[in-house]
Amino acid sequence: MTEDRLVAVLVTPSIARAAPPGVDATEFLMALAEDTYELVAGLDFVSPVLVTSVPGMEEIVWPGTPVVEIPDLSGSALVEAAFTALPYGKQAVLLSGDAPDLPPLLIGKLFRELGRAQIAVCPAAEGGAVAIAAHLPYPGWASAGFDDLDPIKTLRASAPGSRMVARGPGWHRLRAPDDVRLLDPGLEGWDNTRALLSR
Template sequence: MDRRVVVLVVSAVGTWAPPGRSPEAWRLALAEDTYEVLASLDRVDVAVAVVGGEESSVAEVSALTWPGTPVYSVGPTRPVLDALSGAGPAAAAVAVSYDAPDLPGLLIGKLFRALSTADLAVCPSEDGGQVAIGVNLPVASWVVAAEPTFDTSLSELEQLKPRRHAVAIGPGWHRMRSPGDLARLDPGLEGWDATRAILRGA
C-alpha cells in the first residue's frame, strides 16, 4: 500500500489567545488555516482528529473541513499515535498540530521523504516541541513505547531511538502559543486568512 495520510490534530478547547480575542475563536481559526494548508497537498489523504472532543467539538471542527474529510475524536493519553491510527491503513502518516496556520506544505513533503529510511520524522517547533510528527505504518515498537506528542522534545527522541538514523529531523517551523509567536506571521504571505481576520478583529 502506498497511501499517505496527513492528520490535523486539534485541541478540543482553546488555550492561549491574543489579548482581546476569544480562545475558542482563535483555536478554530488556527485549525481552519492549518487544515487548508494540508488540504492543498498533492497525493495525500487528509483527516482531522479532535483531542478529547465530545460530539459537539467534533461537529464544530468538521464544519471547517471539505466534504468527505474524516473527523474523529481521540483521547488525551496518546493523541498523536491514536490520531494516526484512526486515519486507517496507510504506508506512512504525518500528524500536524493545529496551531501552525502558515506552515509551508513542502515541509510535510520532506517528512514523507525522510520516512523512506527513518521510523520517525519530525518538524521541530521553535518552542522546543514539534509542529509535525511522521511515522511509517505499522508504527515501530520503540515509537509506540515512546508515545511522542507535540510537546516531546528532540532530546527525548534522540535518547529513545534504537539506531542512528531512526529519527529524521526536518526543517523547523513555529506554532502560535504565545504573544511572541505572532511576530513570526508574515503579512506578505498568502494564506492563514482566518487567523488574519481574528487578529484584525473581524
C-alpha cells in the same frame, strides 16, 4: 496513491489558550485549525484527515475528509492515540493544528525523510514539534509528545537504531498569546487567522 499518504491535522482544546487579549478563544482555535487544515487539503498526492478532541470540528473540513475523534490527552499518549486512530495509510504526517502559516513544502520534506527513516520530526521554535511523520503502524518504541522539550532526542534515545529518527526543517507554532508575532505576513494562506486578528 493518495490513500497511502495521510496528513492529519491534530486539534486539541489547548490551542485556545494562545488567543491574544481581546480575541475570543473559541474563534481563535477554529481559525487556526481551519487554516492549518486548508493548507493540508490543498496538497497533491496526500489525503487530509482531521484528528480532534474538540467537538464540532466537522464544519471546517471539506466533504469526504475523515474526522476522527480521540480523547483529550497530552504528551506521548496524545501522539500515540492520534496515529492509532488514523483510518488507513502507509505513511502519515501528524501536524499540530496551531501552525496556520506552515509552508506546505515542509510537509513534503518530512515524507522525503521517511524514505530513509522510520520517523521524521519538524521541530518547533522554542522546543517541541510542529509535526511528526511516521510509517504506519506507529512504532511501539516511539514515545514523544508535541510539547516535549526535545522530541527528536527523546525518540532517538528509544529507537532501536540511530538512524531511525530524522530531523526535518523547523517552523513555529502558536502556543502563547504573544506567538502571533511569529506569523509571516508575506506567506500566502492563514486567511481565517489573519482576518480574525485584524478585526
